[in-house]
Amino acid sequence: MFSKKQDIQNTTDRLPDFSYINNSDIYMDTSCQSMRPQPVIDAITDYYQTYNACGSRVKYKWGQKVDSAVEATRELVISYLGLPQKEYVCSFTLNTTFGINLILNQLPAGDYEQVITSEIEHNSVFLPTIELAKRLGINRKVLERADDGSLIYTKADINKSVVVVNATSNIDGRLLLNIKQLIQDTHAAGGIVIIDAAQAAAHYQDLLFGCKADAFCFSAHKMYAASLGVIVIKKDLIRSLDKHFVGGGMVSAVREQGYDLLPDDLSSWLEPGLQAYGEIISLKRAIEWLSEIKPQGLKPAEYIHKISKQLYDGLSEIPGLTILNKQPSSVISVYSNSIDAHRLAIFLSAAGIMVRSGYFCCHYYLIEKLQLPPLLRISIGLHTTEDDINKTIKTLKKVLKA
């Protein structure tokens, strides 16, 4: 199908940090988790091999090194989002879903009158907001998103509300373009905004940068680091939370019937128990790496935009394929009326192309509201080459004749 020459070209085009990827493998499921560049793999390997220790509780040198690296990671993450260190803290957890649940399950009763979310949310937002409304006994609204991804709301919609929305859809990559206005309006109406930044953190940093939402939840494994959840949260909000998830590593004193949380380490308030130190350290290296690399001389976001457009244009030319996206994105979902998406995914897999099929945990929007068949989702990353995209489009064209 492709000549040896093209394969060599493929290798040449790929960032050297992904040179370990076999040329016959085309991984296009970065919305689930991204490929890890070699420096990130080296960083976590270095932790395991040269200073494998617990953080926050030991005095020996490996532990001190871990503490130093973890603290540096927290600061780097807050800086990466363009937020002031004095107002925010960064905590680590399991993944985005866990982070959102951790916050919503500890929001106090009485402070909020409603919970707001949008129709295109992942179940990681959709379900916890249902549970929040039940727990606090407040109203829940599901608002629409405009074609450009902006949340459509009135001031009454967000009065004294907990707004939980994604910054980038994991279906069609729609961006929350009115994020800054939404935050401003919500704060003015006495509410808070929690942003699901899982799909935005890696490739749409510009959208998030400087947005003073009350909390951001995202996953390090979707931004080139090891598997880890990240919460960036306002100090005021973390102080207001009820504390239901408590344990080791977060207290200064424990009495028979009570305890004191570490007063000067707010990030620990969301981190009961031992943390994934190697993964945290890998996140620091991933953020550093994102600021260093220049694929084809472009910034990561520019490169992603370029190949997203190539993918979008290529898919648009395939007859019989319906694209959900209104514009190019690193996440593109499609479907064909003639072949089931799961079957298409298996056919592509036989050609070495790995894409997702199904509803991507967005059951409400895709099944209940749009009543769509299962979708095929192609999501790309910095490891993706132009040849990868060409081969994917060519193969998709071919198997759609089946």
Add this chain to the structure above:
Amino acid sequence: MFCIAAFIVLAIISIFSASHRKLAKKAWNCTLRRVTFRPCDTSFKEEAKSKLLSRVANKTPKLVKTADIGIEIASFALVIFTIWSLLVVMESGLNLFVWGTCNPNNASSCSLTAETCSIDKAQKGFWELASEGKPFDWFVNQAETLGNTIANIPARLQSWNASDYLPQNVTYYYAKDSAKPVALEIIDPGCRVCMQLFGNIKSAKFEDTYNLAYISYPIKSAYDDNKYKFPNSYTVTKYLEALKINPLSNQKVSPDWQILEKIFTGEDNKGVSYQVKINTQLNQTQTEDLIRSWLSDIGYNSDQIRQIDTDANSQKIADIIKQNKQIVDNKVKTVKIPTIIFNGQRHDGLVKVNDLHL
């Protein structure tokens, strides 16, 4: 059908491959839904089918629909053949229990059975009957065979007493000793396995333990009612029966048994077994000549031999042979020759020396 077919295939593979057991379990769940008339788990069905079709899709996508239909047809056929095979296995098992052979119409064709000369029945195959426009006859034949087998289950479980099946004119190997139990063997003089059984009987000195009687049963050809499986068996049987009504005094072993012993153990001057010679080299006249010569050796004079000739070709002997056949066909109901009844049991086919010590 695909789910069921996949389960059959995966279940077999899973016997040898642990890695396929999870998939087989999925297929089983799907099969369970199908057999309880619920829709199959489409994710398993589609996933498995898509995997099978993926290579075709990437090479010749236009053939995918055809291959898809092909998979459904193959699945259907596989399920039908599997069910059919299971039924055949079950029926064969039942046959083995009742008749001692998995195929009562051709006992010697069953490798699970003891060596035997089968009483074959020519049954037309499905396609043969279909070509004659009578395909349903095949199902009727199968049903009849099965019904007959089921009807004979009680007979298999009964206690067998050889005395209940003795022919009208019975001779024992040695003169009857009322202190010994009776054993009855049903034989065809031309049957190689009967010759082997006779050898085992002699090795076990079975004839010393039992009052050993026999019924000579010339097996008919399955394809021609006027012919016999072994061409001269009927001729030999005629003479055996004639000898029973023309005994010779002062013989330790009755003359008919001596003739049988000659056939089963004797050889000509070229080292050819008499049984083989009678089966393959001699016509009816030559067989009669050979028997006459043996009768002379035993001690019959020429007048007696003429009388035996006359009796052998008489209607009376023909009727005796017919009655004996009825005992075998309708009372004993064996499909395997030799059959021997002793010690409360019926043994079909060759019996080992050790088993004759019972």
